[in-house]
Amino acid sequence: MPEALTLSNLHVYHGEICAVRGLDITCAEGAVTALLGRNGAGKSTTLSAIAGLNDARQGRIDLFGTALEGRKPEAICRLGVGLVPQGRRIFPSLTVQEHLAIAYRPPRHKAERVFDIASVETLFPRLKERRRQLAGSMSGGEQQMLAIARALVTNPRVLLLDEPAEGLAPQIVAEVAESIAALKAAGLSILLVEHNLPLALRLADTCVVLSSGEVVWRGPPQVLADDPALMAQHLGVH
Numbered sequence: 001m002p003e004a005l006t007l008s009n010l011h012v013y014h015g016e017i018c019a020v021r022g023l024d025i026t027c028a029e030g031a032v033t034a035l036l037g038r039n040g041a042g043k044s045t046t047l048s049a050i051a052g053l054n055d056a057r058q059g060r061i062d063l064f065g066t067a068l069e070g071r072k073p074e075a076i077c078r079l080g081v082g083l084v085p086q087g088r089r090i091f092p093s094l095t096v097q098e099h100l101a102i103a104y105r106p107p108r109h110k111a112e113r114v115f116d117i118a119s120v121e122t123l124f125p126r127l128k129e130r131r132r133q134l135a136g137s138m139s140g141g142e143q144q145m146l147a148i149a150r151a152l153v154t155n156p157r158v159l160l161l162d163e164p165a166e167g168l169a170p171q172i173v174a175e176v177a178e179s180i181a182a183l184k185a186a187g188l189s190i191l192l193v194e195h196n197l198p199l200a201l202r203l204a205d206t207c208v209v210l211s212s213g214e215v216v217w218r219g220p221p222q223v224l225a226d227d228p229a230l231m232a233q234h235l236g237v238h
């Protein structure tokens with residue numbers, strides 16, 4: 001499979017703190033790559049750097065061969081990176097429809113699939129029912145669906161998902177997981193950060209485990225799931 005996203009020797013700092021040190025990660029086109037690790041391992045910092053919200057101090061970020069590092073977040077979004085941030089970051093006083101209309105961008109690349117308001121409403125029927133509802137009055141699960149839909153209507157070539165299951169009831173986690181599986185089946189390239197390991201292992205084609213800003217393991221989800229010592233050491237699972 002061709003490479004959708006490549007991080008090469010990526011270093012990212014918060015002030016003087018080096019949060020990501022020398023990452024080399026490749027995300028294959030059409031695959032789900034799960035970025036795993038304990039709290040503070042550097043997962044969100046990595047996604048923020050790809051989206052241009054944190055500057056890469058050193059290294060390269062390539063989207064289908066186009067260098068992203070040093071570009072502004074809007075430019076990175078236009079080039080085809082969609083971020084679903086941790087905590088959703090929806091606007092409470094805007095309706096569902098307003099979120100989607102503001103975010104919508106037709107694809108600028110030759111797209112196999114086009115996400116518009118109608119297609120994300122098909123993916124998330126609850127959003128269709130709540131078109132005119134203020135986002136602040138929706139449940140956490142509905143807000144998460146909106147955050148994913150908002151990123152999708154920018155027609156990304158790579159979708160970055162930062163803890164999409166965080167704080168959601170099991171039934172809603174199952175619905176969100178189904179939607180992510182549908183996006184994967186549609187061929188979207190996804191980089192997924194998720195603490196819910198059963199979910200991440202089920203969706204992922206490949207896993208990358210971070211510790212203190214460095215890659216400590218990479219490989220297929222089944223190999224990780226079958227290695228309790230590895231899970232305990234780097235993911236705190238016993």
Ligand SMILES: Nc1ncnc2c1ncn2[C@@H]1O[C@H](COP(=O)(O)OP(=O)(O)OP(=O)(O)O)[C@@H](O)[C@H]1O
Binds near residue numbers: 014017019039042
């Ligand atoms: N805005 C910030 N200012 C200073 N340090 C930060 C900031 N954001 C993150 N850090 C530090 O950078 C390191 C990596 O944090 P990051 O949020 O990327 O980890 P994470 O793996 O996403 O953790 P979590 O699973 O808890 O979300 C941590 O040591 C964290 O304290």
